[in-house]
Amino acid sequence: DSGVTQTPKHLITATGQRVTLRCSPRSGDLSVYWYQQSLDQGLQFLIQYYNGEERAKGNILERFSAQQFPDLHSELNLSSLELGDSALYFCASSAFRGAGDGYTFGSGTRLTVV
Amino acid sequence: AQRVTQPEKLLSVFKGAPVELKCNYSYSGSPELFWYVQYSRQRLQLLLRHISRESIKGFTADLNKGETSFHLKKPFAQEEDSAMYYCALSGWAGKSTFGDGTTLTVKP
Numbered sequence: 001d002s003g004v005t006q007t008p009k010h011l012i013t014a015t016g017q018r019v020t021l022r023c024s025p026r027s028g029d030l031s032v033y034w035y036q037q038s039l040d041q042g043l044q045f046l047i048q049y050y051n052g053e054e055r056a057k058g059n060i061l062e063r064f065s066a067q068q069f070p071d072l073h074s075e076l077n078l079s080s081l082e083l084g085d086s087a088l089y090f091c092a093s094s095a096f097r098g099a100g101d102g103y104t105f106g107s108g109t110r111l112t113v114v
Numbered sequence: 115a116q117r118v119t120q121p122e123k124l125l126s127v128f129k130g131a132p133v134e135l136k137c138n139y140s141y142s143g144s145p146e147l148f149w150y151v152q153y154s155r156q157r158l159q160l161l162l163r164h165i166s167r168e169s170i171k172g173f174t175a176d177l178n179k180g181e182t183s184f185h186l187k188k189p190f191a192q193e194e195d196s197a198m199y200y201c202a203l204s205g206w207a208g209k210s211t212f213g214d215g216t217t218l219t220v221k222p
Contacts, residue, residue, distance in 0.1 A: 042213070042215055043212040048209060090157075090158065102160035102163050103210065107156070107157040
């Protein structure tokens with residue numbers, strides 16, 4: 001599958017814990033974007049990486065961090081988790097710095113904090 | 115700041131009827147606009163982008179800079195069009211801002 005791959009698909013964890021979400025972009029894409037989708041807030045942009053460097057930041061909490069590795073996969077780290085962090089986290093990729101031909105989305109990681 | 119507004123959370127039409135999903139945007143430069151679709155339990159997929167002026171699955175969208183709108187239209191809705199539709203604007207630094215989405219239900 002040459003699309004965007006996200007792991008794990010589902011994650012259940014307790015408050016105060018830390019988790020790592022992983023994303024492999026579509027083959028050839030250099031930009032990775034992270035979005036949070038919750039029931040009451042729609043799709044919220046968190047952060048973008050382009051070719052290993054942070055390019056744009058959205059409403060990302062200080063408890064959250066991300067990075068893009070030399071092989072272009074990205075990880076989103078969520079720490080000191082709160083109940084309100086429960087959401088679907090999407091990763092998307094694009095070929096260049098901007099949206100260009102549009103994003104390719106992964107199937108998301110559903111995080112449940114209990 | 116860039117903003118996308120989809121005024122209708124829910125839209126319901128009968129099969130064969132025309133459908134229009136509204137999208138208004140706010141952006142000071144020249145935006146790139148997109149429509150994405152999310153079918154039940156599936157990932158978001160790009161439906162169309164304004165620069166290509168193409169028609170996908172019978173849907174079209176025209177960028178109206180005067181009204182700052184990018185409404186999605188289809189002359190004859192089909193049941194398989196039932197899904198969540200997101201309008202998105204890509205502006206500064208390539209960051210895309212998404213609207214809150216419109217859930218379209220096409221009734222038989």
